[in-house]
Amino acid sequence: DTAVSQTPKYLVTQMGNDKSIKCEQNLGHDTMYWYKQDSKKFLKIMFSYNNKELIINETVPNRFSPKSPDKAHLNLHINSLELGDSAVYFCASSFRDRESPLHFGNGTRLTVT
Amino acid sequence: GQQVMQIPQYQHVQEGEDFTTYCNSSTTLSNIQWYKQRPGGHPVFLIQLVKSGEVKKQKRLTFQFGEAKKNSSLHITATQTTDVGTYFCAGWESGGYQKVTFGTGTKLQVIP
Numbered sequence: 617d618t619a620v621s622q623t624p625k626y627l628v629t630q631m632g633n634d635k636s637i638k639c640e641q642n643l644g645h646d647t648m649y650w651y652k653q654d655s656k657k658f659l660k661i662m663f664s665y666n667n668k669e670l671i672i673n674e675t676v677p678n679r680f681s682p683k684s685p686d687k688a689h690l691n692l693h694i695n696s697l698e699l700g701d702s703a704v705y706f707c708a709s710s711f712r713d714r715e716s717p718l719h720f721g722n723g724t725r726l727t728v729t
Numbered sequence: 730g731q732q733v734m735q736i737p738q739y740q741h742v743q744e745g746e747d748f749t750t751y752c753n754s755s756t757t758l759s760n761i762q763w764y765k766q767r768p769g770g771h772p773v774f775l776i777q778l779v780k781s782g783e784v785k786k787q788k789r790l791t792f793q794f795g796e797a798k799k800n801s802s803l804h805i806t807a808t809q810t811t812d813v814g815t816y817f818c819a820g821w822e823s824g825g826y827q828k829v830t831f832g833t834g835t836k837l838q839v840i841p
């Protein structure tokens with residue numbers, strides 16, 4: 617199926633741990649994003665890559681490090697997890713053309729205890 | 730930076746009633762998109778508006794883009810329980826480097 621897929625779907629971990637979330641899209645898109653959705657449902661962009669190049673890097677703690685090995689993959693590594701990192705993280709992709717809609721993955725619900 | 734606000738934040742309606750959510754941007758937009766997120770789901774693209782004053786319809790949904798390209802609205806006629814979810818507008822900045830900012834969202838609850 618053509619889609620944006622993220623793994624894992626759920627992630628429960630303790631404070632101080634390091635974790636990664638993976639994202640892959642087979643839609644042929646050249647731009648990928650990471651969004652964070654908090655408990656109030658606000659969707660905030662964290663990072664965006666275009667053809668493996670970082671083009672958007674919002675005010676995000678250095679503990680968050682994205683990596684894009686190729687234009688179909690965008691991973692997110694988080695160091696020293698904190699309680700406030702608990703949220704749903706969505707990967708999305710689109711074409712660089714700004715009229716292109718975003719296609720979202722199913723999300724990763726991260727719970728830090 | 731750009732801010733995109735939506736009102737209301739929550740709306741409960743009786744099934745069959747109409748519903749409207751409003752989206753306001755602090756800056757002029759090149760275009761605006763609307764997304765729907767079902768409970769427990771992910772945002773799904775509904776429609777895109779590009780031209781000043783543009784109006785588009787999808788069955789019971791009517792979307793408008795303001796003349797100044799700084800606001801938009803989504804109106805649902807005769808709501809159904811399948812309309813439940815959170816509706817987001819997403820504005821692309823004019824002249825920006827392909828940055829889209831999502832609105833604060835409106836959560837719609839339909840009471841059968």
